[in-house]
Amino acid sequence: MAPPTLTPFQDKVIAVTGGSRGAGLAVVRYLLQRGAKVSTCATSATNLATAVAGLEEEMPELASKDRLMTTVVDISQNASVKTWIDATVARWGKLDGAANVAARMHSKVFPIEDFPLEDLQDMLQNNVVGSFNCMQHELKAMKDGGSLVNVGSQVTKYAQPGMSAYIASKMAIVGLTRAAAFEAIARKIRVNIVCPGATDTDMVRQPLILPSGESFTCTEDANFPALMKRFAKPEEVAAPIAFLLSDESAYVTKQEWYVDGGFYDNSYVG
Numbered sequence: 495m496a497p498p499t500l501t502p503f504q505d506k507v508i509a510v511t512g513g514s515r516g517a518g519l520a521v522v523r524y525l526l527q528r529g530a531k532v533s534t535c536a537t538s539a540t541n542l543a544t545a546v547a548g549l550e551e552e553m554p555e556l557a558s559k560d561r562l563m564t565t566v567v568d569i570s571q572n573a574s575v576k577t578w579i580d581a582t583v584a585r586w587g588k589l590d591g592a593a594n595v596a597a598r599m600h601s602k603v604f605p606i607e608d609f610p611l612e613d614l615q616d617m618l619q620n621n622v623v624g625s626f627n628c629m630q631h632e633l634k635a636m637k638d639g640g641s642l643v644n645v646g647s648q649v650t651k652y653a654q655p656g657m658s659a660y661i662a663s664k665m666a667i668v669g670l671t672r673a674a675a676f677e678a679i680a681r682k683i684r685v686n687i688v689c690p691g692a693t694d695t696d697m698v699r700q701p702l703i704l705p706s707g708e709s710f711t712c713t714e715d716a717n718f719p720a721l722m723k724r725f726a727k728p729e730e731v732a733a734p735i736a737f738l739l740s741d742e743s744a745y746v747t748k749q750e751w752y753v754d755g756g757f758y759d760n761s762y763v764g
């Protein structure tokens with residue numbers, strides 16, 4: 495193992511999806527602070543610009559260093575992902591790692607019998623096909639010995655009512671992760687998935703709608719079914735993702751790591 499350093503990602507090229515906001519932005523920040531070159535994407539140019547402005551304020555040296563690349567990408571479109579990854583490789587060379595953080599959650603908390611089919615299809619297209627598209631182009635562009643980290647959710651261990659489409663999408667990403675771990679080991683590439691619990695981002699704060707039309711938002715209170723009794727901070731999700739991207743986790747592959755504050759089985763929705 496390499497000797498300890500404060501910049502374990504120095505000169506490493508890492509692709510991160512969903513870097514405009516939330517946990518993806520926290521991963522981008524964490525990697526930049528530790529020396530990486532980070533190529534990130536999101537659907538919104540405005541959100542990406544806001545993220546870059548914030549990062550440059552925190553790390554003024556970024557503006558003059560060629561270490562942050564942002565691209566408008568829709569991960570659900572294979573060609574869009576290919577263009578982004580090709581441009582990253584053309585600029586900095588092959589990838590050392592990739593973190594697939596981007597996803598959406600549906601706002602309708604409906605039982606299956608009422609859940610609109612088109613909403614299910616949209617969820618699977620975004621989260622499952624989106625993850626597949628990213629994995630396909632990232633793995634093709636990755637150096638031997640690299641690391642790919644997907645992001646799931648605690649819902650894959652503790653299913654919750656009304657969340658079938660999101661749960662199905664995250665279960666599928668666990669499956670993609672396991673299959674890819676077998677496939678990629680021939681090139682010594684490791685593939686793992688981090689499954690966060692409720693995390694303090696736009697996603698957990700979005701209003702959820704019941705079939706009655708009433709809406710609510712998730713709260714952190716005494717009833718919150720995790721030992722920690724609070725949401726994760728985005729950086730608390732970013733750190734385990736970065737560990738799995740780093741050489742320090744060299745013997746870890748095909749794993750699901752639940753970063754959920756000790757979540758326990760419950761009918762909590764969030």
Ligand SMILES: NC(=O)c1ccc[n+]([C@@H]2O[C@H](COP(=O)([O-])OP(=O)(O)OC[C@H]3O[C@@H](n4cnc5c(N)ncnc54)[C@H](OP(=O)(O)O)[C@@H]3O)[C@@H](O)[C@H]2O)c1
Nearest residue numbers: 512516517536537538568569596597647692693695697698
């Ligand atoms: N927050 C939670 O409580 C929680 C719990 C468990 C698991 N997770 C998982 O953790 C990950 C990060 O979630 P978060 O809370 O940080 O979410 P978030 O705050 O809603 O941010 C989602 C990010 O994904 C991007 N994105 C979504 N669809 C995309 C697409 N088709 N193409 C490109 N980018 C896309 C968004 O880009 P735009 O800015 O362009 O929209 C944004 O950067 C997700 O995989 C989520 O499922 C979150």
